[in-house]
Amino acid sequence: MSIRRAAIWSVSAQYTAFAIQFAASVIISRFFLQPAEVGLFSIALAAAMMLAIFQDMGVTRFISGQPQMQPEALGDYLTLTIGIAWSVAAILIFGAPWFAGFYDQPGLVNLLHLIGASYLLIPFATVSSALLVRDMDFRGLFWVNAGSALIGNVTAVILAAQGYSATALAWGVVVTALGKAVTAQAMRPVAPRWKPRRDKIAPLLRFGSASFLISASAAVGQRSQDLIVGRLLGITATGLFSRASALAGQLSTLVTGAINSVFYPAFARKRDAGEPLAEPYLHLLACNTALNWASMAGLAICAEPLVRILYGNNWAGVAPLLFWTAIGEMLFIAMPLQMDIPILLGRIRTLVWINLLETVAAVTILAMASMISLEAAAISRVFYGLVWWAIYAAFLTRLLSLPVRRMALIYAQSAISALAAGLPMILILHSQGAANVGLIDLLAGTAAGGVTWIAMLFACRHPATHEIRLALHSGLTLVSRLRRRGSSV
Template sequence: MSVRRAALWSLAAQYATFSIQFVASVVISRLFLLPADVGLFSIALAAAMIVSIFQDLGITRFISGQPQMSPAALPHYAAVAVSIGWSVAAIVALAAPFVAHFYAQPALAPLLWLIAASYLVTPYATVPAALLVREMDFRTLFQVNAGSALAGNGTAIALAACGFGASSLAWGVLATAVARAAIANIHRAVRPRMPENTASVRPMLGFSSMSFVLSASAAIGHRSQDLIVGRVLGIAATGLFSRASALAGQLTTLVTGAIGSVFYSAFARKRDAGEPLAEPYLHLVACYTALNWAAMVGLALAAEPLVLLLYGPNWIGSAPLLRWTALGEIFFVAIPLQMDVPLLLGQIRRLVWVNLLDTCAAVAILTAGCFIGLEAAGISRVVYGFVWWVIYALYLGRLIGFRFGALMSVYARSGICALVAGGPLMIALWQGMEPGMLALLLLSASGVLAWLAALAATRHPAWKEVRMMAEALSRPILSRLAG
């Protein structure tokens, strides 16, 4: 499958998954659950996912990034994944009462037990999904991701409607894991089999030893957010913070999340061919920032009316948090594949130290913000975003060898396009307009048209990709009409 065709299928998966998750979050938040319910689940999930760093141990990256792969070793990799997953499930289950006691919330324990049950199933999808990425079979991966999202979110909505409260979200996590493992194995079954000795899995374990430290650092920095907010500001504040972070993160994933997985495989091929990565990396940055910056500017501008329209007045406290989180995302998407590219280039040891610095900054900045207040916690995302960008821009600049002048040129054009895209909404809000859903949609559509015009006018590198994607999508339709 070509890179652009793979990107189309990957984008389709991202759009489908986002749509399902987005609709579910709106329905559940508006009709069934309060911020305190979502906050309770967010703390349980964050606590469990910090432990789950043991689960993958870089197996997915190892399989998808290797120049050559022995089919005989795949069952052994799957067995290692299952063994680790079951160990993680046991740790989460045993830790549940202690976490509930630490937060003085007895209801946390059953939520953690349900999430632990999902870790018994999740590893059965690890190797099959990694093989699909390696083979760039994103059409099948679409079925895996979209199907599991539909099963999990459908379960969560149904149980929330029946009055299950926060536990409906935990049951949704379990249903997602079961569906993902089932669909992945239907298409690319790999039966786990323990190796007679460690020879077949030694390369993977060697990679995983450093990958674990890397994953641990990243998990602490990312997953500790809800834990810190919950401990300092309370359960309801955690729900508001989590909902804002989730919406901004989902939009980022929707806009460009699919591109990363495709380019990871493409960069691996360029590495194997000995080709330089600086030029294609800057092109990737251009695509990321062109799409994401425009989306984040729009999200920041429309934060308050969007929260009221989607989630209702109970969630209005998340609007300022959403605004700051969206602005912070502008930095986080400005240096894409910040962990994947160093791994492909064999720089895992140095990456570990860089990531540890990043983690320390994340925890310290958010903690300081939380002690000031909830909105300060949101502002801290912008501060941390800038620090994050400095760390990884300097690191990848030296590693890949791209020129900072070229990087700033890309940023300048993406920034102009983002401001132009937000122009219609800026004008409407400046005139005191309180847009409803229809008005927001029309203003967004106007922003997209303005953004496309700005891409063409500035000769942005992403304009070529937009035209080629449009041609690829329209070609089958035109051929049918011609036939």
Template sequence: MSIRRAALWSLASQYASFAIQFATSVIVSRFFLLPADVGLFSIALAAAMMFAIFQDLGISRFVSGQPEMKDEAIRDYAAVAVALGWFVALLVAAAALPLARFYQQPALLPIVLVIALSYAIVPLALVPAALLTRAMNFRALFVANAGSALAGGVTAFVCAAHGAGPGALAWGVLATAATRALIVLAFRPVFPRMIRDRSAVQPLLGFGSSSFVISCSAAIGLRSQDLIVGRLLGVVATGLFTRASALAAQLSTLVVGAINTVFYPAFARKRDAGEPLGEPYLHLVACNTALNWPAMLGLALAAEPVVLALYGPKWEAVAPLLRWTALGEIFFVAVPLQMDIPILLGRIKSLVWINLLDTVLTVLILGLACLYGVEAAAMSRLATGALWFAIYITFQKKLLAIPAQRIVMVYLRSGLCAVAAGFPLFTALQTGLYRAEMGLLPLVGLAGVGALFWLGALVLVRHPAWDEVKLMLGHLWPQPLRRARG
């Protein structure tokens, strides 16, 4: 499967999964759950994910990125994945009662236990999914991801409608894990066995030992946020903070997540062929920022009407938090594949130290910000994002030997395009032509005008992403474009 064809399937998977998960989130939050309910589930999930660092140990990256794969070792890799996954499930289950006591929230106990059960199922799909990624079979992954998202969404909705409260989201997680495992195994059956030759899994374990430190550090930096906010500011603040962070992250993933998923195996192939990665990486940065920066700027500008239209008045306190988290996301998307490129190029030890620095800064900044309230906690995402960007762009620039001037020009062009896209909405808000209570329809119209401004800016600044836009338009409307060229 070609890179562009794989990208289309990955994009379809991303959009379908996002649409289902987002619709579920909006419906369940608007009609059945309160911020405290979402906060309670977020604490449970964040705590469980802290243990999940033991689950993967880089198995997915190892399997999908290896230059050569020994077929006879695949079932041994699956055995390692399942053993680690079940160990994690036991750890999560054992932590349920202490966690409920620590936060003085008895309702955490059953939620954590259901999540632990899902963690016993997740590893069954780990190696099969990595093999599908390696083969760039994103068609199969589309079925698995969209199907499991639908199963999880329906389960969460039904449970919430029957009064399950925050536990409804946990049952949705379980249904998602079970459905994905069944579908992935149907496409690429791989079942664990007793390891016959330990030397077969030594490369995996060697890779995993370094990857574990990175996963551990990343998990602490990312997953500890809800735990810190929950402990210092309470479950209501956690629910508001989580909803703002999730909304910005979901939109970011929707816009560029599929592209990044495809590029990892594609870059692995280029590495194996001895091709330089600098130019394709610059193109990836250009596409990421050209697409994501306008989306994040628009979300920040329209935070209040978006929150009111989607979640209703009881969630209106999310709006000021969303504004800051969306702006912070601008930095996080500016350096794609910040983990994957160093791993592909054998610089995992350097990555470990850089990731540790990033984690320490994230935790310290958030902890200090929480002393001043939940909005300050959201504002800390902007400061953390700026530092994160400075750290990783410096490392990637050096690693890929990319001239600083080239990177600056890419960011400058993307920034101008983002400003152009946000100009109609900014003007309408400042002049009073659009107000939060007017709803989503006028907002969609302004976004459409912004999209036209964005396209014009792409052409004017000669942005690299314009070539991709032309290719996409050529697939959608080939005849008009041919006549225009003629």
């Protein structure tokens, strides 16, 4: 499968999964659950994700990125993954009472038991999904991710409507894991080898030991947010904070996550062929910032009316938090594949130390801000984003010999285009006031912003316009083919 064809399937999966998750979150938040209930689930999920660093051990990156694949070792990899994941499940299940006592929230026990049960299922999708990524079979991966997202979120909505409170979200996690395991195994069946061979899993363990340190520090930096806010500011504040973070993060993943997932195996192939990575990385950087910055600028600008329309007045406190988290997301996408590129180039040890440094910064900045207020915690995401960008920009610029002037020009072009994209919405808010802006106004502002964004991309000769031209050419070619088929009939 070509890179662009793979990207189409990957983007389709991201958009479909996002649409399902977004619709479910809106329905559940607006009609069934309060911020405190969502906050309780967010704390339980964050605790599980902190422990989940033990579950993968770099299996996905190892399988999809290794130059020589050993099919006979796949069963060994799966057995190792099962052993680790089931250990995580045991810790979550048996440690639930202590964790609930630490937060003084008895309701966490049942949530952790359910989320822990999902880790009994997760490993059966891990190796199979990694094989799909390696083969760039993103069509198969579409059915794995989108299908499981559908059944999991539908389950959560149904149970929330029946009054299951935060437990509905936990059951959604279990059903999602089940759906992903069944579908992935159907696509690429892998059977565990009950007596794994030491010589087969040794390379994975060596890779995984360094990958584990990276995953551990990344998990602490990313997953500790809800734990810190929950401990210092309470479960209602956690619900508001997690909703803002999730909305900004999901949109960011929707816009650029699919592109990055395709480029990882593509960069691995270029590395194996001895090709330089600087030019394709600059192109990826340009596409990421062009798309992400415009989207996040729009999200920040229309945060107040968007939250009111989607979630209702009970969630009004999300709006000011969403403004700052959206701006923070712009910084976190400014150096894409910051983990994957160093791993592909054999700089994993250096990456470990760099990752630990930025993780310390993440926890320290958020903890200090959370002692002030909830909005200060959201603002801290921008300060942390600046630190994050400075660290990885310096590292990757040296690693790939990136031209600093070219990077600065791309950033400037993307920033100008993002401002152009947000201008129509700014004018609408200024003329009508945020309290009077409705859904039609938001849709009109978004459509007009898309037009001004594309116009500015071409006006400033942004590198991403190359992809727009290719997309238009492909669309016109498809229309022409369909017309010829219609005329022949």
